[in-house]
Amino acid sequence: MKARAFSYFRAATIDQALDAHARAGDDARFIAGGQSLVPALSLRLQAPRLLIDITHIDELRGVRREGGYLRIGALTRHCEMLSEPLIAEFAPLLHAAAPFVAHPAIRNRGTFGGSVALADPASEFPAMTLALDAEIEIAGPSGSRRVKADDFFLDLFETALQPGELITAVHVPLFKADQRFAFDELARRRGDYALVGCGMLATFKNDRVDDIRISFFSVGNTPTRVKGAEATLIGSSLDAERIAAAQAALEGDLAPPDSDEVPPAMRLHIARVLLGRLLGRLGEGA
């Protein structure tokens, strides 16, 4: 398993990176942590002429508050999701999801922006941007823009990113005192892609759910918000009856794909179990 030969360019600025991509006639890939791209190169599933290394672009680094948002630079490593105090305080759902992302060696290199850009439907972070109502900041040949996570994930490994565009940061609304979150996944082994995973963020008013966003991963072609289940929970105190209703609503929200290992009906079943357990935790103040 050796990659086909490619050229390599280390960009110092976003503009240099975008320019190099354009000059390669878009037969290029940006590389940061490389935790998905390098295996794909070795397997010759991808063979671009040019790799553009973006890891030395300072503008892509750093985590800071910007208004009502936490701006998480695209190069923020998975391990920093665990160690960065601003994330623990203002985006605790990401902090809670991080230990489930692969293994320490992968977390040391893999980047948050890279994970969102790849949009693996089995990955934790892309799904959590949905639960967090995050916005994806994108730089491209025609300038910079922000796309809501809800509008970002289009199909299997397909996102709103256009050829030659680059994620520069993800903006996450600051966690508030009246909010609660929960995260868990069912993986055969710790660090594996989950059979089903779920994260949720809820705003409470007088101990009742005022707003809730629930996002699943490993359930289809994209990370998936379960709006039917969310709707059943508005105004509830997360009692057993309403939790059961939310679990039942999943049937309309999810259409798990067929796989040789996990039949769709089983995936739906364990998604229900996981949802029930997480809502139970949320009700207890998670």
Place this chain on the structure above:
Amino acid sequence: MTAPLTSLDRPNSYIGRSVPRPNAKRLLAGRGRYISDLKLPRMLHAAFLRSPHAHAKIVSIDVGAARALEGVHLVATGEDLAKICTPWTGTLDHFKGMTSAPQLPLPLDRVVWAGQAVVAVLAESRAIAEDALELIEVDYEDLPLVVDIDGAREAGGPVINPGSANNICFRSHLDSGAVDDAFAQAAHVVEEEFSFGRHTAVTLEPRAIVADYDPAAGALTVHHATQTPYQFQDLYSRHYGIPEARVRVIATDIGGSFGMKLHVYHEDMAVVGLSILLGRPVKYVADRIESFVSDIHARDHRVRARMALDAGGDILAVDVLDLTAIGAFSTYPRTSVVEGNQVIRLIGAPYRFRNYRATLEVIFQNKVQTSQYRAVGHPIACAVTERLVDMAASKLGLDPFAIRAQNVIADDAYPQTSPTGYRFEALSHQACLKRLHELMDYDGLRAEQAELRKRGVYRGIGIATFVEITNPSPAFYGVGGARISSQDGAILSLTPSGEVRCLISVTEQGQGTEAIIGQIVADQLGIAQDHVKVITGDTEVTPHGGATWACRGAGIGGETALQATRALKRNILEIAALILQEQPSALDIVDGEVVDAVTRNQRMPIAEIARIAYFRSDTLPPGTQAQLTVSHHFAPQGYPFAFTNGIQGCSLEVDVETGFIKVLKHFIVEDCGRVINPMLVDEQLRGGIVQGLGAALFEECRYSETGQLMNGSLADYLVPMPMEMPDIVIAHVETPTADTVLGAKGVGEAGTAAASACVLNAVNDALAPFDTTINSIPITPVKVLKALKRF
């Protein structure tokens, strides 16, 4: 506070002591020398184009563009290699009636599994070789597929080997008689069909080889990550027509093997041929994806079995049909029928009953070959036996410990011969059962289980007794015509400085063979272990022997080292006696010093004897010729195998909503005879158990209906990882074999032998309140949820 003195308080008493492996630090420091590290001048790299079809005719191969690529030195097909390599056939004479088609390094006109190597490219780098693979065009014509066991046995269905009437490789039948009568008279019968998934070894270091043919000398050197360099020296010599003395196989550091690295692989044979064709060194290292589709797989059995018992719970008879599918060929030179053969011969082995009948059918299919992998056949025999015993216990209302205590062969009843013909010298089932009961706090676990069930927590407790085959004599392979040695050889020298060099035929793959051989030599001679250097794995240097497989390294290699050391010691003391004007019998060696045998007073260092013998032989009495190098061979005699035994226990929890299983704790009481190095024995047991737990819960080579391996990567094929593994508690009973001075038997496969059976019983124990059972391995969440009808 002082404990009583034991034999371990003697100086140089290494047998029975947990001595760290001398090579551990070197390997941990990254100073190991694996095949991947090897770079020879003018070395080329091989890559193989593999068949995407499980069964197809090769219509044409166009290699023109690949040959033209810069950096490519050779593109070779089956025909090129068939000109210089004679075919091989994976049969042995003692398996009467078995058949298998002849094999060549690369196929001539037909592929028989998806992933089979078809074309070889040699280039200046592996990357260039892989570039060239993309330029090769092969035209295939699909042939009818044989994928599953039922399809393979279907009358009138497709047949893999042209000219054969069916897809049967081998049939075997055992019948002690009176089985039908026993079942007719039985008060209770339990019956079940079991299935065991295919899995594979997944060594940390994949298969790797560098072949280096020197046409000027007519000599072949092969650096080969293998357990069995002598076997390969013989095979390369005979299949490529090179005199044995001009074939050298060097097995350097090896990152795990588990039985996987002792079979002939098509790529390895091809690499030797490619080196001969070009007269240049050729390296091939299987990548992980290639390993999954070309390393041997194992298991893949479907067993229907029933057990008859009398009203009191005594086992009366067992009746078994084992169907196993082995791929398109039987593996060479050890065949692919040994596993099935051991399944039907080991079923019921711990127990007293006399009526046994078994049929084995070994079947060809369009998948990669299966063959011997750690604990060959044992996990299947053990799971079938122990599950039937638990089913019987549940039917009779007996506790799992009680029914086993009632039925195992008593410790004082040996020797015994099993209904399948295995001869047991001395086993300790009763002692092991008793010890496990205490070790796992069985009564405590049962009380906790009952308490938790009230709260909807479903724990299961499982136990499994086992018998393991170790120390094989020529009855294993030699009688079948295989040139696979069951003896070992050692050459020991006292160096001029008074240290010892030990060249021995057993090999090291990371399990600590060199450590225990060093312990035995140091212990038996009476010197510090760091004064012993053990050298293994080079056919030019080390004497011919069986090397390491079937749990023979400690028992046979260890005895070889012991006897060789005693011979060297006699020679040293003879010279010492001449110098000291004593009788040799009045002298001994302790800590590198010749001492008075009675008073233990120091007389002279053995280094001084070496100095005199090597440099001042003129000062010795005339006619004295000091023999400070000895060679010694040892072949096992007496019992054909040294059987060992033990029992495992497991406590686990089943999440009945998700189907996930958490193993909480695992226990083993094991009897491998004399324990040479308790630490290494315990870690062998732990490693073996972990591999068994992998088989029980995670590992399976999953195939599509078209014969494609669906999960051939480490992301999809789940090997057991530390987070999911329980603590493993170990205890020993020691029943040394009287066939050797050392008394050691094998231990490397004991953990794997019973771990999956134990888990199977524990899961079924946990599911007991739901009136459902699982009899298929691996036990995945989907199987648990299906059994519980949750979706």
